[in-house]
Amino acid sequence: MSNPKSVLASDLIESFDQSARLSEKAVFQDSGSFAGDLDAQLTAYGLKKSYQKGPVDIPVLQGVSLSVRQGELLSIIGKSGSGKSTLLHLLATLDAPDEGEIYFESQRIDNLGRMERDALRNRYLGMIFQFYHLLPELTTLENVLAPLMIGHSVLGYFRRRREIHKQAKELLQLVGLGHRLRHKPRELSGGEMQRAAIARALITRPRVLLADEPTGNLDYASGREILELLRRLNAEQNVTIVMVTHDLSIAQLADRSVELVQGRIVSS
Amino acid sequence: MYKLLLSWRYLRTRYIALASIISVTLGVATMIVVNSVMSGFTTEMQNRIHGILSDVVFESRSMNGFYDAEGHMEAIRKVAGDYIEAMTPTVFVPAMLSFQVQGQTITRPLQLIGIYPESQGAVSDFSKYLQHPDNRELASFDLHPRGYDTKDHQADCDREGSSNVRNRKQMQEAGINRRIAFIDHQRMMAAMYAADAAEPSPEEASNGEAETPGAAAPKDPFAGIATPGQSEEPQNPYAQKTGIILGIALGSFPRETGETKNGVPQYEDVFMVLPGDDVKLMFPTAGMPPQASSGVFTVVDFYESKMSEYDSSFAFVPIEKLQEMRGMIDRTSGAALVNSIQIKLKPGVDGNMVRDLIQTAFNDRSHLYIVSTWQDKQSALLAAVQMETAILNVLLFLIIAVAGFGILAIFFMIVVEKTRDIGILKSLGASGWGVMGIFLSYGLALGLLGSGVGMGLGLLIVAKINWIADVLGRVTGKPVFDPEIYYFYKIPAIVDPLTVAWVVLGAVGIAVLASVMPAIRAARLHPVEALRYE
Numbered sequence: 001m002s003n004p005k006s007v008l009a010s011d012l013i014e015s016f017d018q019s020a021r022l023s024e025k026a027v028f029q030d031s032g033s034f035a036g037d038l039d040a041q042l043t044a045y046g047l048k049k050s051y052q053k054g055p056v057d058i059p060v061l062q063g064v065s066l067s068v069r070q071g072e073l074l075s076i077i078g079k080s081g082s083g084k085s086t087l088l089h090l091l092a093t094l095d096a097p098d099e100g101e102i103y104f105e106s107q108r109i110d111n112l113g114r115m116e117r118d119a120l121r122n123r124y125l126g127m128i129f130q131f132y133h134l135l136p137e138l139t140t141l142e143n144v145l146a147p148l149m150i151g152h153s154v155l156g157y158f159r160r161r162r163e164i165h166k167q168a169k170e171l172l173q174l175v176g177l178g179h180r181l182r183h184k185p186r187e188l189s190g191g192e193m194q195r196a197a198i199a200r201a202l203i204t205r206p207r208v209l210l211a212d213e214p215t216g217n218l219d220y221a222s223g224r225e226i227l228e229l230l231r232r233l234n235a236e237q238n239v240t241i242v243m244v245t246h247d248l249s250i251a252q253l254a255d256r257s258v259e260l261v262q263g264r265i266v267s268s
Numbered sequence: 269m270y271k272l273l274l275s276w277r278y279l280r281t282r283y284i285a286l287a288s289i290i291s292v293t294l295g296v297a298t299m300i301v302v303n304s305v306m307s308g309f310t311t312e313m314q315n316r317i318h319g320i321l322s323d324v325v326f327e328s329r330s331m332n333g334f335y336d337a338e339g340h341m342e343a344i345r346k347v348a349g350d351y352i353e354a355m356t357p358t359v360f361v362p363a364m365l366s367f368q369v370q371g372q373t374i375t376r377p378l379q380l381i382g383i384y385p386e387s388q389g390a391v392s393d394f395s396k397y398l399q400h401p402d403n404r405e406l407a408s409f410d411l412h413p414r415g416y417d418t419k420d421h422q423a424d425c426d427r428e429g430s431s432n433v434r435n436r437k438q439m440q441e442a443g444i445n446r447r448i449a450f451i452d453h454q455r456m457m458a459a460m461y462a463a464d465a466a467e468p469s470p471e472e473a474s475n476g477e478a479e480t481p482g483a484a485a486p487k488d489p490f491a492g493i494a495t496p497g498q499s500e501e502p503q504n505p506y507a508q509k510t511g512i513i514l515g516i517a518l519g520s521f522p523r524e525t526g527e528t529k530n531g532v533p534q535y536e537d538v539f540m541v542l543p544g545d546d547v548k549l550m551f552p553t554a555g556m557p558p559q560a561s562s563g564v565f566t567v568v569d570f571y572e573s574k575m576s577e578y579d580s581s582f583a584f585v586p587i588e589k590l591q592e593m594r595g596m597i598d599r600t601s602g603a604a605l606v607n608s609i610q611i612k613l614k615p616g617v618d619g620n621m622v623r624d625l626i627q628t629a630f631n632d633r634s635h636l637y638i639v640s641t642w643q644d645k646q647s648a649l650l651a652a653v654q655m656e657t658a659i660l661n662v663l664l665f666l667i668i669a670v671a672g673f674g675i676l677a678i679f680f681m682i683v684v685e686k687t688r689d690i691g692i693l694k695s696l697g698a699s700g701w702g703v704m705g706i707f708l709s710y711g712l713a714l715g716l717l718g719s720g721v722g723m724g725l726g727l728l729i730v731a732k733i734n735w736i737a738d739v740l741g742r743v744t745g746k747p748v749f750d751p752e753i754y755y756f757y758k759i760p761a762i763v764d765p766l767t768v769a770w771v772v773l774g775a776v777g778i779a780v781l782a783s784v785m786p787a788i789r790a791a792r793l794h795p796v797e798a799l800r801y802e
């Protein structure tokens with residue numbers, strides 16, 4: 001990573017840390033626009049998003065407001081097409097909302113610059129996908145290390161290589177893949193791939209884990225295991241988890257669940 | 269870090285991309301081979317040209333030349349003395365050579381050059397190309413008793429496939445034995461003609477015997493007597509006339525032996541004259557009007573520069589003798605005319621600069637003198653070779669450029685194939701620049717690999733080029749590199765590290781350039797759309 005970027009990234013961390021300390025008088029409270037839960041780690045306000053398909057605009061999110069507390073396991077239930085994946089992408093700053101604001105630890109993040117968003121995703125957010133999204137060319141260990149490789153310069157990476165590797169191996173042990181370090185994703189089962197993806201999401205010690213149908217592609221037993229793992233991580237490591245699913249039985253395992261119907265939150 | 273890791277992994281897993289750089293590899297290899305061989309050729313040819321022509325030639329426009337060579341040399345030294353290592357005056361004159369072969373008279377036009385044999389060696393590589401080892405040490409116009417080379421000393425005989433070095437068995441006879449046989453034969457012929465004139469009843473049988481020259485030579489009773497006595501004794505009938513060094517192609521021709529070695533037909537050199545024989549020369553005298561003058565010379569050596577132009581048209585004689593025979597010496601003052609001054613420069617001196625200096629000094633008499641460098645003298649040939657090299661380079665580089673488009677297409681394909689991975693990387697926090705970096709370093713790696721292998725291949729071919737030519741010759745039954753045509757026994761190749769570096773750099777540059785557009789496309793991919801991509 002280039003130098004100017006790492007400078008920006010460190011600025012970002014600092015500002016985050018500051019805002020965490022000043023959580024009582026949250027920035028957005030002063031703005032007067034939204035006064036949500038003061039413990040909220042991730043807050044969305046009035047999110048609107050539509051996609052263009054030919055000449056017509058298809059509204060996906062029509063004013064979603066949402067607040068996630070630190071250490072909470074929140075599930076967002078919705079049928080396919082209800083906009084839950086889009087919501088997750090917006091929370092992860094992978095996409096920008098047409099309207100509305102998103103705050104992460106009292107800092108507005110939806111209007112951040114490209115590089116700051118990259119750094120935010122890299123350091124504070126972890127993502128898990130339905131289709132695991134592991135890089136097929138890399139081994140399990142390398143996949144887990146990928147976020148750290150992205151976050152460090154070549155030199156910085158090599159300087160901390162031993163420490164980083166140890167950390168990744170421990171994490172893979174934790175998710176039960178200690179024996180699969182050198183395997184390529186195609187040699188793993190679905191459950192194993194998802195566990196590897198979870199390890200990858202956790203390697204940077206993120207504050208928030210965003211999971212998009214983490215069990216959607218798994219059989220019941222493996223899905224259960226993954227959920228158990230997520231719950232354990234949530235409990236033991238106090239990671240905030242936002243999980244999107246269409247499966248009610250899975251949603252019920254969360255601390256709290258909200259339902260998304262046609263781009264609006266209908267229950268919480 | 270991930271950029272390097274991923275591009276390395278892509279390099280190892282995407283064989284289609286490796287296929288796309290094969291043309292880069294071949295292009296680089298070909299360019300290296302072509303440039304090496306061409307520069308080898310050029311250098312060799314320049315050496316050959318330079319071997320006879322000195323660095324700078326100062327000559328008169330008229331064939332009669334100018335008096336006071338010393339004065340002219342002094343004047344030249346005054347303007348450019350710091351750059352000049354040696355100078356020697358010479359006389360150039362067109363002449364007609366004739367000699368007898370088995371009763372037939374053979375006549376050849378040539379350029380007769382009068383030289384001081386010792387100082388000629390100082391201004392050019394003249395002596396290096398002579399056939400007697402002693403003459404190569406110090407050129408002289410004296411006939412050596414024996415010991416002329418029977419093989420081309422310039423051929424690298426150790427080389428495998430040196431089979432096509434031509435045999436020169438006849439040169440064994442060259443020298444004093446040949447001279448004795450020649451004179452005896454001439455005497456016999458003269459006696460026979462005299463007898464014929466006296467008695468008009470010829471004996472055919474004895475005539476036929478006498479016309480096989482050389483056959484009686486080893487048994488010649490005079491051989492033992494004449495060997496120690498050389499040209500010093502004027503009454504010695506075997507004494508040599510004024511020496512002449514002939515271009516080798518003037519007195520010999522190659523002939524197929526009918527044998528083949530490794531499928532390549534073998535040649536031998538057949539000599540019509542040998543050192544020891546007398547030849548007749550006819551040339552114009554100086555003065556108005558020029559008159560034909562002629563003289564008899566004894567061949568003392570052959571000159572072989574391997575430039576067929578020179579080998580078939582140059583002959584060298586002692587300058588004083590030529591001046592005398594052409595009437596170039598003023599009877600009363602003893603001053604002699606010369607018509608050119610050969611100048612050798614100190615190493616590293618720019619010939620053009622010296623030429624201009626001298627030209628300026630003689631500006632007021634520019635209608636009398638021409639000053640030229642050796643490159644000027646052969647500018648057409650040198651320019652042709654240079655042009656050929658340039659065009660070949662352009663064509664071959666176009667091949668590499670075409671390979672660049674192949675890389676471009678395949679990279680686009682890989683970017684499309686990797687769309688989801690790009691989305692994943694971006695969701696993990698990779699920046700657009702980072703993603704671009706993956707594909708740029710992938711392109712760089714491909715370019716380095718392709719041109720690196722190409723460089724290795726090219727250098728290997730250059731190192732083994734003669735072996736390859738031999739093998740090809742054997743397979744096709746036709747010599748790839750026919751020394752009959754090229755005058756070189758082996759393919760000359762000079763690897764210029766700078767050229768190699770440029771070729772490799774250019775190829776790597778093209779590979780990187782070709783990956784720029786796909787890399788930009790990858791960088792611009794929207795992460796959400798990339799993640800949705802199935």
